[in-house]
Amino acid sequence: MTYIFLQQYWWLIVSLLGAILVSLFFVQGGQSVILSLSKKEEDRVKLIGLLGSKWEITFTTLVTFGGAFFASFPLFYSTSFGGAYWAWMLLLLCFVLQAVSYEFQKKKGNLFGSTTYRVFLMINGLLAPILVGVVVGTFFTGANFTVSKEQIYDLSNPIISVWNSPWHGLEALWSSPLNLLLGAVVLFLSRVLAMLYILNRAKNKDFDDAVAKKMKKRLWIYSVLFVFHFLLFLYDLLTMSGYAVNPSTSEIFIEPYKYFHNFLQMPAVSAILLVGVVLVLYGCLRTLFSKKFGSGIWFAGSGAILAVLSLLLVAGWNNTAYYPSLTDPQSSLTIFNSSSSYFTLNTMFYVSLLVPFVIAYIAYTWKVLARKETK
Amino acid sequence: MDILSTSLVDWSRAQFALTAMYHWLFVPLTLGLGIIMSIMESVYVVKKDEKWKKIAKFWMMLFGINFAVGVATGLILEFEFGTNWSNYSWFVGDIFGAPLAIEGIVAFFLEATFISIMYFGWDKVSKRFHLASTWLTVFGATISAYWILVANGWMQNPTGMTFNPDTVRNEMNDFWAVAFNPLSVNKFFHTVLSGWVVGGLFVVGVSAYLMLRAKRLANTEETQDFARKSMWIGAIFGLVATILVCLTGDTSSENVAKYQPMKLAAMEGLYEGKAGAELIGFGIVNPSKQSYNDSVKPVICKVAFPKMLSWLSFGSMDAYVPGIRNIIDGGYTTPDGGTAVSFEDKVAHGKEANEALKNYRIAKKNGDIQEMAKQRAIMDAHFKYFGYSYLENPEQTIPNVPLTFYSFHLMVALGGLFIIVFAVVLWMLYRKKMKPSKWLYLLVFCIPLGYIAGQAGWIVAEVGRQPWTIQDLLPVQAAVSKLDVSSVQTTFWIFASLFTILLAAELTIMVKQIKKGF
Secondary structure, three states, X not given: OOHHHHHHHHHHHHHHHHHHHHHOOHHHHHHOOHHHHOOOHHHHHHHHHHHHOOHHHHHHHHHHHHHHHHHHOHHHHHHHHHHOHHHHHHHHHHHHHHHHHHHHOOOXXXXXXXXXXXXHHHHHHHHHHHHHHHHHHHHHHOEOEEEOHHHHHOOOOOOOEEEOOOOOOOOHHHXXXXXXXXXXXXXXXXXXXXXXXXXXXXXXXXOOHHHHHHHHHHHHHHHHHHHHHHHHHHXXXXXXXXXXXXXXXXXXXXXXXXXXXXXXXXXXXXXXXHHHHHHHHHXXXXXXXXXXXXXXXXXXXXXXXXXXXXXXXXXXXXXXXXXXXXXXXXXXEEOOOOOOOHHHHHHHHHHHOOHHHHHHHHHHHHHHHHOOOOO | OHHHOHHHHHHHHHHHHHHHHHHHHHHHHHHHHHHHHHHHHHHHHHHOOHHHXXXXXXXXXXXXXXXXXXXXXXXXHHHHHHHHOHHHHHHHHHHHHHHHHHHHHHHHHHHHXXXXXXXXXXXXXXXXXXXXXXXXXXXXXXXXXXXXXHHXXXXXXXXXXXXXXOOOEEEEOOXXXXXXXXXXXXXXXXXXXXXXXXXXXXXXXXXXXXXXXXXXXXXXXXXXXXXXXXXXXXXXXXXXXXHHHHHXXXXXXXXXXXXXXXXXXXXXXXXXXXXXXXXXEEEEXXXXXXXXXXXXXXXXXXEEEOOHHXXXXXXXXXXXXXXXXXXXXXXXXXXXXXXXXOHHHHHHHHHHHHHHHHHHHHHHHOOOHHHHHHHHHHHHHHHHHHHHHHOOOHHHHOOOHHHHHHHHHHHHHHHHHHHHHHHHHHHHHHXXXXXXXXXXXXXXXXXXXXXXXXXXXXXXXXXXXXXXXXXXXXXXXXXXXXXXXXXXXXXHHHHHHHHHHHHHHHHHHHXXXXXXXX
């Protein structure tokens, strides 16, 4: 295996983990509707119980995503986490709220009452998708930082990565509309997936017809909002300039329509995007128009993975800077200048072969948990 | 100089310490109670006795309450390497990131997946599948501990890597040397076993409380019976774990002596080295000691065991153990037969390495291959002390002696106490003398002592290795992220408030659940 292959491979793995994380945001979407799901307490408890057996996988995927990014592209870890401090801290804080809320909300003596913890879940359900979308948006729109490895021998100030905005990551919220747009896309996608999940469980008699009807109505609204924002985002992405890297000189330059070119030059990635979008739409539309169909979550969930994967791939593959520096373009991060060494990527390659096995046992246990009766 | 301001470094350290200490309030119980409840469920499956299922479920419920906050603090901890220690993340990310990624892929998913079966699968899977899920959850937590301790051990004894001047970072060249670093392996056993001790103390203490409370509960007889059964398992498990902790502690001291002599000297308040050094059992650090080379006695009112420190550290009663002053001045003979390098010389080596790195990169820009090779050779020859280039005076290499000293001795004393406690409990159970009495409150009181011992151990490990994030290669002031002090102060207080609230909520929930009984 060549070094370049491993760099591409690890970008694929990190992108795949990111894509799986976004599709698992149906948990977040579900959390955001706990209070408005139904007036009946038993329905709310039911939904919390269903999501409660899944949230840890979302959480673990986030942690693994962080770990894999650290292992494969440590310069991103040091530059973005150390620089966009407040954006990441906010994201982490809302995940802390999630981690305790499922366990604590139903227990006596939880100090704040059940509703508070449900509000925490709602906050996580709303904020986490938006923040993830906004942060990922900067993969395309860039951020204000510089990287200078020469700094290491400045004994009084040896810090390599420096953030140049006093807002430390929060500026992503207003620096480019595309960031917020992607935040909205992820939020509405999480809602769409949550509606499809609840409708799927309604088919399995976990919820009654009244809840199903209500969720179907909402699925209409969220689907329209998702499609609208997604198309706007896609238009912006395809027409914007991107940061390209010259593979022979490592020089980084601005290329008009960079992401559009990436899709054209990587037809397989375009196909992944297309299949992903079609699957999401199929999942939604068939659920909306068919009374018997309850498997929309499987189609839309898989489609979401493919669509997000394709977007992350165009951010990093095809000689693209996946984390552009607006302050100093030459400081922009590419999968070549920010990756771990050949030895580490190669070693980790063998570890990554465990991923299908992990996915298999997760799928198996979910299937087991979905059983209603004891064998 | 702003970036290296003490304030930023100290607040960053404080935030990391806060998160790590809170995290370590929850993890030991997960590790220890996890095994105990798995044993209980195993008894249920083997004996097919519903009583044991009820007992196992009770402890599992407490396990779940504790688990959630551990997960939350663990998430923060992982990302704080990037948010607060960005230079560190680049300088050693090539090595350090791998254990974290493996932890996620191999351990976290195992834990997160099978815990769902453990809680939600009682009526959906067979008994054996459920039992396997419980064990896999605990196994996942334990191997997660292994990988994070591999990372931690590597920071204290960096091996299996080489510095690459082209990328300006350390790069892994031997995965197995990293994965089976002797310091990490020992640290794993010592740390996980200390978690088992906490688990044992918790089960014994809670069972004691339930014995006392049984008469107020509807199922008095059943509660007494279940509490006694739990206490048996907790005490046997705790006693075995405490003995093993002591044994691994012995190996741990050998490792510290070999790889981190300054930490050992701080643990014992040893400023002047000697052959046949004594081990202090009890002592008071002299507050009048102002400098490492003044003539003030470092420890007063001490009770010491002659020659024991030499024996514990190097396996010989007459071995030489260097003190803080000797480590700074150098010149003594090291265990491998070499001569110890003084602080001044280490700084000189570090600066040579740093200068050579600079010259190497200039030569590279100019395409001067010969000069590159020359500078590379100089850099390699001096790189062992690279981190010293960032230090200005020898005092910077001395960790907080009183804190390290007292934490170490407190930890050891509590370890001794726990052996007695578990042995007495087992004796009383065996002689059927374990009956409700006010004395049982002493066992409840021992629960926090287990946590205090664990925290003290971590203080020894982490405060004792200051100022190094990577031993001899990267001090804290060169590892920190360039942030406003106010940002770190703000997040520190947010985390401090949030974690404290969560801890309070956890404790009240747990107390309520315990009061309900089995």
